[in-house]
Amino acid sequence: MKSLLTFAFAIIISIPLMSQGYEVGDYATDFKLRNVDGKYISLTDYDDAKGFIVIFTTNHCPYAVAWEDRIIELDMMFKSKGYPVIAINPNSAEAYPADSYEKMIERADEKGFTFPYLHDEKQEIYKMYGATKTPHVFILNKDSDKFKVEYIGAIDNNYRDAEKADEHYVQDAVRSLLAGQKPDPDFTRAIGCGIK
Amino acid sequence: MYKYFLIFVFLAFTGQISSQEVQVIGIDELKEELSRKADSVYVVNFWATWCKPCTEEMPDLLRVEKEYKDKNLMLILISLDLPSMKDTRLPKFMSEYGINSRVLLLDDPDANKWIPMVDESWSGSIPATLIYAPKVDYRDFHEGIITYSELKETVYPLIRNKKQ
Numbered sequence: 485m486k487s488l489l490t491f492a493f494a495i496i497i498s499i500p501l502m503s504q505g506y507e508v509g510d511y512a513t514d515f516k517l518r519n520v521d522g523k524y525i526s527l528t529d530y531d532d533a534k535g536f537i538v539i540f541t542t543n544h545c546p547y548a549v550a551w552e553d554r555i556i557e558l559d560m561m562f563k564s565k566g567y568p569v570i571a572i573n574p575n576s577a578e579a580y581p582a583d584s585y586e587k588m589i590e591r592a593d594e595k596g597f598t599f600p601y602l603h604d605e606k607q608e609i610y611k612m613y614g615a616t617k618t619p620h621v622f623i624l625n626k627d628s629d630k631f632k633v634e635y636i637g638a639i640d641n642n643y644r645d646a647e648k649a650d651e652h653y654v655q656d657a658v659r660s661l662l663a664g665q666k667p668d669p670d671f672t673r674a675i676g677c678g679i680k
Numbered sequence: 681m682y683k684y685f686l687i688f689v690f691l692a693f694t695g696q697i698s699s700q701e702v703q704v705i706g707i708d709e710l711k712e713e714l715s716r717k718a719d720s721v722y723v724v725n726f727w728a729t730w731c732k733p734c735t736e737e738m739p740d741l742l743r744v745e746k747e748y749k750d751k752n753l754m755l756i757l758i759s760l761d762l763p764s765m766k767d768t769r770l771p772k773f774m775s776e777y778g779i780n781s782r783v784l785l786l787d788d789p790d791a792n793k794w795i796p797m798v799d800e801s802w803s804g805s806i807p808a809t810l811i812y813a814p815k816v817d818y819r820d821f822h823e824g825i826i827t828y829s830e831l832k833e834t835v836y837p838l839i840r841n842k843k844q
Contacts, residue, residue, distance in 0.1 A: 617805035
């Protein structure tokens with residue numbers, strides 16, 4: 485009996501060590517990160533939200549830039565329906581001067597971001613989520629006071645040309661959630677810039 | 681006049697170093713590159729000229745290629761640059777870095793289709809490197825920068841096996 489308990493305990497302990505970032509079905513951590521307007525933002529600030537489209541993205545990455553307008557579009561499409569976009573820049577300004585907080589402010593202004601663009605200054609949040617590249621999307625659904633991961637992956641299936649994308653993964657996933665269904669697919673891949 | 685001649689010679693020379701034509705490929709040709717059958721060790725690296733960690737890693741890849749070229753090591757550089765960079769940024773980068781390896785530009789924006797073909801565990805960040813040796817049934821995938829010593833330690837036993 486004792487060994488069984490020890491075994492169970494060992495499993496519980498090893499779970500956080502084993503998992504590198506989230507998988508669909510996991511609960512995501514909240515955060516408190518600085519927005520480009522200087523204010524700090526947390527998921528719990530959004531009382532009316534049903535969930536979130538969390539996107540790790542950057543200034544410098546050509547893939548992130550290619551998808552930028554579609555990120556704005558997603559926010560405009562789904563913010564009013566309860567799924568706002570929260571963009572997070574996970575890069576260090578030392579590795580990429582173009583991704584500094586000051587440059588983020590410039591970029592958000594230039595492009596007219598309609599969503600918060602947060603700075604993962606300590607580079608802790610992206611690691612907890614398991615983001616490996618930019619852009620990397622995590623769709624969260626509010627589950628009482630927790631945030632359940634419902635989708636991980638790409639925005640759509642053509643980074644180069646929005647017109648030619650014929651699978652709109654994030655749009656479809658949010659629509660499924662709005663209809664009370666599970667996203668399918670709930671995991672996709674795309675090329676992105678490694679986070680540094 | 682003499683000065684111009686020197687410039688001409690210089691241009692001709694550097695042009696020759698990396699006069700290699702970059703071939704644009706699609707998903708079918710990629711499949712071929714991932715499943716060659718010869719008695720070689722294949723190092724397939726996914727990169728782009730704008731990707732900083734990729735360019736940091738490049739000299740190490742080239743160094744290992746140089747060291748094992750006579751021992752049937754094949755370095756295949758799959759560029760994920762935009763196709764429009766094929767005749768501009770890419771050749772410039774190649775001559776800057778002295779790249780004579782096989783460079784292929786993969787032109788398929790629907791990465792969700794081909795990423796799992798390379799490796800199921802690949803999330804899609806670059807650089808990423810697949811090392812395989814068909815004759816000894818070896819296959820290893822590495823997401824992120826691979827260092828000179830990691831690559832050499834992986835490749836060395838494969839090449840030794842092959843020789844025995």
